[in-house]
Amino acid sequence: MKNLSVYVHIPFCKSKCHYCDFRSFENCGTDDIEEYMGDLIKEMDFYRDLGKTYVIDTIFIGGGTPSMVSSEAIAKIMERLRKLFFFTEDPEISIEGNPDTLTYDKMDHYHKLGINRLSMGLQSDNRKLLKTLGRIHSPEDFLESVENARRIGFDNINGDLMFGLPGQSLKTFQHTLQWIAKLDIPHISAYGLIINEETELARRIDQRIIPEPDEDLEVDMYDHLREFLPGKGYQHYEISNFAKPGFQCRHNRTYWENREYLGLGLGAHSSMGEKRFFNAEDFKSYHQLIQAGEKPIAGVEVLSTKERLQESLMLGLRLTEGIDMNYLESLHGITVEHSLLMKIQEFKVQGLLKNDKGRLRLSSSGLYLSNSVFREIIG
Numbered sequence: 001m002k003n004l005s006v007y008v009h010i011p012f013c014k015s016k017c018h019y020c021d022f023r024s025f026e027n028c029g030t031d032d033i034e035e036y037m038g039d040l041i042k043e044m045d046f047y048r049d050l051g052k053t054y055v056i057d058t059i060f061i062g063g064g065t066p067s068m069v070s071s072e073a074i075a076k077i078m079e080r081l082r083k084l085f086f087f088t089e090d091p092e093i094s095i096e097g098n099p100d101t102l103t104y105d106k107m108d109h110y111h112k113l114g115i116n117r118l119s120m121g122l123q124s125d126n127r128k129l130l131k132t133l134g135r136i137h138s139p140e141d142f143l144e145s146v147e148n149a150r151r152i153g154f155d156n157i158n159g160d161l162m163f164g165l166p167g168q169s170l171k172t173f174q175h176t177l178q179w180i181a182k183l184d185i186p187h188i189s190a191y192g193l194i195i196n197e198e199t200e201l202a203r204r205i206d207q208r209i210i211p212e213p214d215e216d217l218e219v220d221m222y223d224h225l226r227e228f229l230p231g232k233g234y235q236h237y238e239i240s241n242f243a244k245p246g247f248q249c250r251h252n253r254t255y256w257e258n259r260e261y262l263g264l265g266l267g268a269h270s271s272m273g274e275k276r277f278f279n280a281e282d283f284k285s286y287h288q289l290i291q292a293g294e295k296p297i298a299g300v301e302v303l304s305t306k307e308r309l310q311e312s313l314m315l316g317l318r319l320t321e322g323i324d325m326n327y328l329e330s331l332h333g334i335t336v337e338h339s340l341l342m343k344i345q346e347f348k349v350q351g352l353l354k355n356d357k358g359r360l361r362l363s364s365s366g367l368y369l370s371n372s373v374f375r376e377i378i379g
């Protein structure tokens with residue numbers, strides 16, 4: 001039996017954050033939510049045959065805000081997955097939530113369902129910045145959620161942070177890091193803000209209601225982050241992720257190690273063997289396909305061996321431990337093409353990539369410019 005990671009998408013949010021361009025929707029009615037959750041269960045049934053060859057090793061219930069829906073609806077998902085699949089002995093089962101909807105009772109129910117990892121959005125401990133981002137919780141709400149989660153028995157907790165925010169100073173960010181480090185949660189993800197077109201944040205910056213973030217300052221914040229969290233015992237193991245020993249996110253490592261995963265729900269992506277496929281991105285098509293007895297797949301791509309190697313390289317470089325090129329070649333059964341080796345060499349000369357103990361990895365400056373490096377690799 002092979003290991004499988006499963007992602008389940010719950011696309012509902014209490015209100016839309018100003019920077020968000022994820023597939024998430026606010027103000028959805030109870031009937032719409034119920035219909036979607038019912039469709040999700042039906043979608044799982046289409047994959048029952050996979051249960052003959054795969055065991056589930058990780059599950060990530062993400063969104064959106066999964067804590068928006070009832071814990072009974074989450075229970076149905078877990079029950080169906082357990083009915084269709086065997087699980088590994090010690091699966092990692094994560095759920096995302098926001099402090100405004102993560103009640104004690106919901107978390108308690110999750111824990112009883114075998115969910116053993118909580119991922120929560122803090123973004124900042126600064127009220128003004130939370131308002132700028134359109135977040136509807138306070139830092140105290142986050143603190144209360146962490147305390148409740150611990151009382152219930154969760155020891156694997158992630159907190160999401162953002163930096164490079166409009167009006168955020170280095171000092172404010174330093175304060176946020178000190179604030180979260182005191183909580184001693186074992187995992188922190190910290191993302192530089194990306195201003196996506198057609199978001200409320202982009203509109204406000206455009207209309208000069210809020211200032212445009214300063215790119216140089218964002219680099220200083222990233223530098224500080226990379227120095228501060230390791231000083232508090234967190235290992236910087238991926239571009240944006242930091243973990244105490246034993247708490248790296250196994251589910252996300254599946255993506256970075258280019259292993260197989262099944263995505264369920266609106267717009268979810270899957271990677272099985274050489275096939276990459278994704279689901280319909282609008283509720284109507286997703287619902288109609290499922291009701292018609294079909295998988296709600298909107299697109300399929302079959303990658304060549306060369307494309308899979310490029311993909312593995314690009315994803316593996318996200319990990320700070322880098323990637324063993326010999327292993328990569330043996331994994332895919334081909335040698336790295338001359339043109340790709342030339343690109344890698346060029347990045348080494350530019351100081352963006354380096355060889356370290358037989359592994360290729362991003363250098364410090366490469367971490368800032370990772371997206372340009374990745375674009376060239378798959379280009």
Ligand code: SF4
Nearest residue numbers: 013016017020024064
């Ligand atoms: S909670 Fe997350 S998914 Fe929902 S609107 Fe905010 S950023 Fe987007």
